[in-house]
Amino acid sequence: MKKSLVIIFFCFLLLSSFQCSRENASETPKIYVIGLDGADWDIIDPLIKKGELNFFKKLKKESSWARLKTFKPTLSAIIWTSIATGKTMDKHGIGGWFYNKNGKKVPLSNADKKVPSIWEINDSFGNISTVVNWFVTAPPDKIKGIIVSDRFKVAMNQVLRNPDKFKSYINTVYPGKLYSRLYKILKEDFDAKNLRYAKIIQSTNIPDYVEQYKIRYNENFKEVVVLKSWKRFVFYDHITEKTTEYLLNVSEQNLFMTYFRMPDVFMHFGSLFLEEGYLNYINNKIKKEGEIITLEDKKEFEVKYSDVVCPILKHKEKIVEKIYNKAKKEDAYILILSDHGFTLDKKGYDHTGLSKTTPPPDGILMILGPDVAKKEIKASVYDIAPTILYLMNKPIGSKMDGKPLVNAFIFKKNIKYKEYIKKKQVQVESSPELDKKTIEELKSLGYIK
Numbered sequence: 001m002k003k004s005l006v007i008i009f010f011c012f013l014l015l016s017s018f019q020c021s022r023e024n025a026s027e028t029p030k031i032y033v034i035g036l037d038g039a040d041w042d043i044i045d046p047l048i049k050k051g052e053l054n055f056f057k058k059l060k061k062e063s064s065w066a067r068l069k070t071f072k073p074t075l076s077a078i079i080w081t082s083i084a085t086g087k088t089m090d091k092h093g094i095g096g097w098f099y100n101k102n103g104k105k106v107p108l109s110n111a112d113k114k115v116p117s118i119w120e121i122n123d124s125f126g127n128i129s130t131v132v133n134w135f136v137t138a139p140p141d142k143i144k145g146i147i148v149s150d151r152f153k154v155a156m157n158q159v160l161r162n163p164d165k166f167k168s169y170i171n172t173v174y175p176g177k178l179y180s181r182l183y184k185i186l187k188e189d190f191d192a193k194n195l196r197y198a199k200i201i202q203s204t205n206i207p208d209y210v211e212q213y214k215i216r217y218n219e220n221f222k223e224v225v226v227l228k229s230w231k232r233f234v235f236y237d238h239i240t241e242k243t244t245e246y247l248l249n250v251s252e253q254n255l256f257m258t259y260f261r262m263p264d265v266f267m268h269f270g271s272l273f274l275e276e277g278y279l280n281y282i283n284n285k286i287k288k289e290g291e292i293i294t295l296e297d298k299k300e301f302e303v304k305y306s307d308v309v310c311p312i313l314k315h316k317e318k319i320v321e322k323i324y325n326k327a328k329k330e331d332a333y334i335l336i337l338s339d340h341g342f343t344l345d346k347k348g349y350d351h352t353g354l355s356k357t358t359p360p361p362d363g364i365l366m367i368l369g370p371d372v373a374k375k376e377i378k379a380s381v382y383d384i385a386p387t388i389l390y391l392m393n394k395p396i397g398s399k400m401d402g403k404p405l406v407n408a409f410i411f412k413k414n415i416k417y418k419e420y421i422k423k424k425q426v427q428v429e430s431s432p433e434l435d436k437k438t439i440e441e442l443k444s445l446g447y448i449k
């Protein structure tokens with residue numbers, strides 16, 4: 001009896017000294033956050049089962065993972081801002097895509113945010129963040145570190161084709177000197193004709209959906225919502241990948257966040273490429289009055305649709321793997337997440353504009369890193385910012401709507417609370433041309449009539 005007590009005591013000593021050393025060694029651990037808009041377990045899981053997406057399979061096995069609960073209105077700009085702030089849209093101030101100003105639609109911008117984002121909170125502790133393409137980040141917050149705003153890619157689409165416009169968009173990136181550096185890198189690629197749609201899809205193994213559509217439907221692809229902007233979105237995601245890879249190699253920070261739009265954009269039109277007989281069958285079922293979409297219909301659709309979405313997710317696996325490899329070397333945490341998934345009901349396959357009784361479709365979450373519990377957990381989009389603060393050993397925002405996901409980890413830390421307020425409000429910037437482009441894009445996606 002005595003002997004075993006002694007052993008237990010020594011085990012306890014050993015364990016506590018180990019925990020102490022971990023805490024001391026990583027006062028502010030490094031965290032990587034990867035956003036994959038629209039990524040959905042109901043699409044990923046069938047592919048893992050079929051032996052595709054082996055890297056996602058490995059990630060899921062190594063992670064604390066969740067079906068990430070999300071909320072209505074399930075619009076990307078709102079939810080990604082909730083993820084970055086830990087707060088509901090009423091609190092963070094981004095309640096949609098645009099507002100009306102003198103009869104004109106103006107996209108909501110970072111200047112409309114009422115509460116600090118996680119990178120501003122990180123800045124308030126003297127820490128450095130790198131943020132790439134996160135929703136509603138233009139004009140960028142002036143923090144320690146780097147913000148490549150979500151308007152940078154839109155700007156590059158202009159500037160690469162028309163270098164005279166170079167100076168007009170410097171403020172899409174902070175600090176401004178990074179804008180020139182990124183432009184130089186992209187310009188080289190552009191001049192080598194690597195940024196053409198045909199070249200990008202060839203190098204990324206993404207099928208040519210525009211061509212496939214023309215062959216199969218013998219119609220003008222420009223009449224199809226979202227597909228008509230597909231080439232531009234392929235370009236945008238490529239710019240974001242290039243920027244992410246570059247910054248991954250050169251920048252030093254404790255918080256790195258990057259966001260990719262592609263899964264969502266593709267999933268809005270990809271069902272056009274389902275096998276013809278099945279597509280007709282399910283379309284009839286959706287349109288026909290009195291027909292019910294059952295759980296079995298939903299499952300069958302997802303299994304079939306996952307084959308169509310596969311090349312897009314396989315492509316995204318590669319950038320996720322690059323970030324993973326870097327994070328692993330640094331003993332960092334990685335959070336991989338989406339703002340929502342998709343679901344099938346009588347209104348179609350979507351994440352917004354669904355029947356009133358359909359709950360908003362869950363997104364994905366995987367948390368990887370030292371002492372992660374490797375099990376399924378419950379989580380919502382509001383829990384991400386509190387969890388990042390928890391990992392950083394910082395107080396949780398007392399007005400945040402989520403909680404730190406303590407079950408995701410083997411360790412338990414003390415939780416403190418503090419109210420974080422916005423210290424530096426960025427000013428609204430008038431950029432009529434970019435505003436116009438952004439509104440046009442929202443229309444092409446069917447988000448604005």
Ligand SMILES: [Zn+2]
Nearest residue numbers: 037038076339
């Ligand atoms: Zn989204």
